[in-house]
C-alpha cells in the first residue's frame with residue numbers, strides 16, 4: 493500500500509517440534525496436573541508485528557508469555573525474502589507510512605538500527621496504454637480529474653446514505669458524460685488511488701467510511717535490509733513457537749486452553765492477533781462461540797487484496813531516476829498493471845515491482861507464475877518496446893490464497909456495522925483479547941496500526957491483572 497493521496501493533499505503437551513525464535517525453551521503452560529493459574533503464561537496467537545509488540549510489552553512487564561505462530565517464520569504480513577542474496581525484498585509491507593517522530597515505527601526502526609531510505613511520489617512517470625508518456629495537456633487532465641474525484645468523495649461524505657465508492661465517484665464527476673480518455677483516467681485514478689491503497693474493490697468500498705483512518709506525517713520510508721529487521725528485533729528473547737497452527741480456543745473456564753496441531757496449551761489469557769481473513773474463515777473455533785456483535789463485525793468488514801510481482805532484469809532499461817511508473821491501461825484492461833515501483837534508484841538493483849489490487853489482484857492468484865510474468869511483460873513491452881530483455885527471475889505473492897493471511901489487509905466495506913473495528917478489538921470475559929491491524933480503528937491496514945493495537949491489547953491484559 494502507498495499513501496499517494498494523503499501526501500499529495502497534505503506446551504501443555506510438549507508442543508513437539510516447536511521452532512524457537514530466541515525463546516528460552518521453557519515449556520510454559522502445560523495442561524493437566526492442576527498447574528496453578530499464576531504459573532501459566534499469557535498466550536499470544538500470531539507472530540506478526542501486533543503479536544510481537546504485545547508479547548514484547550508483556551514480557552518487559554514481567555509476564556510469562558508464549559507466542560504461537562502457524563508459519564515457520566516470524567513477521568506474518570511483514571515478510572522479507574532473502575531469495576536474492578544481494579537484494580532482500582519485502583513481499584508484504586514495504587514502507588513506514590509517514591516517518592515523522594509521531595510514528596512509533598520511526599523510533600523502533602532507530603532502536604533496531606535499521607538501514608532505511610525513502611521513495612517519493614514526485615519521482616514518477618506516467619504512460620498511456622499505447623506506451624507514450626502523457627504529454628502536459630494529458631497530465632493536466634489527470635490533475636483536474638484527481639481534484640474532481642476528491643471533491644466528489646468529499647461531497648458524498650456529507651450524505652447519510654452509503655454507496656459503493658465507485659458509484660459515488662461516477663455520479664459526482666458525471667462519468668457517463670466524460671469523453672473516453674477522461675473515463676479511462678478516472679478509472680485509473682480510482683484503481684491506483686483507492687483500490688491499491690485500501691485493497692478492496694471500489695464496488696465494495698464504503699463511500700462514506702473507506703478512508704476513516706488517520707495518517708502520520710512524513711516521508712515514505714523503506715528498509716534496505718527488509719521490514720523483517722523490526723520483527724526480528726521485537727522477537728529477541730521471546731518464547732516464540734513456530735509451526736503451531738491454532739485451531740481452537742476454549743475460554744469457558746478460569747483459564748484458557750488453546751489447541752494447535754501439536755497439542756494443547758493452557759494460559760491465563762489469550763491474545764488473538766490473526767488476520768481478519770483468518771477469523772472470517774472460521775479456522776479457529778471459539779468455545780463459547782463468539783458473541784453475535786463480534787461475528788457481525790468480523791463478517792461485515794472486508795479483507796482486500798494487494799499483490800506484488802517483482803521482476804529482476806539483467807540490466808535496467810527504464811529511467812532509473814524515477815521511483816514510480818504509472819500506466820493507464822486500455823478500457824478493457826481497467827485495473828491491470830497500472831503501478832510499478834522501480835528499485836533501481838534506491839537499491840541500485842535492476843528490479844521492478846508491479847502492484848495489482850482488488851479484483852484483478854485476486855484473479856491473478858489463479859494463474860501460474862509464468863502466466864503472471866507474461867502479463868506483466870505485455871505491459872512493460874507496451875511501454876518500453878519489444879526489444880527489452882526478459883526477466884532473469886521473479887518473486888510473486890498470492891496473499892488472498894495464503895491460509896494464514898487470507899488477504900492483504902482489511903477495508904471498510906459497504907454495510908459494515910458502525911464501530912466494527914472497536915467491537916472486533918473488545919476483550920471477552922477478561923480472558924480473550926484481540927489485536928492486529930483490523931482492530932485498530934484509527935490506523936487500520938498499516939504496520940503502525942497493527943503495532944499500536946498490540947500495545948493496546950498488552951495494556952488491557954496488564955490492567956485486568958489476569959495473573
Ligand SMILES: Cc1cc2nc3c(=O)[nH]c(=O)nc-3n(C[C@H](O)[C@H](O)[C@H](O)COP(=O)(O)OP(=O)(O)OC[C@H]3O[C@@H](n4cnc5c(N)ncnc54)[C@H](O)[C@@H]3O)c2cc1C
Pocket residue numbers: 493494537538539540541542543560561562563566567568569570583584585586587588589736737738739765766767770775776798799800891895896897899900901927928929930937938939940942
Ligand atoms: C502486499 C502488502 C503490502 C503492504 N504494504 C504495507 C506498507 O507498505 N506499509 C504498511 O504500514 N502496511 C502495509 N501492509 C499492511 C501490513 O503488512 C499489515 O497491516 C501488518 O503487517 C499486519 O500485522 P498483524 O500483526 O496485524 O498481522 P499479521 O502480520 O498477519 O500477523 C498475524 C500472524 O498470525 C499468524 N496466524 C494466522 N493464522 C494462525 C493460526 N491459525 N494459528 C497461529 N498463527 C496464525 C500468521 O501467520 C501471522 O504471522 C501491506 C500488506 C501487504 C499484504
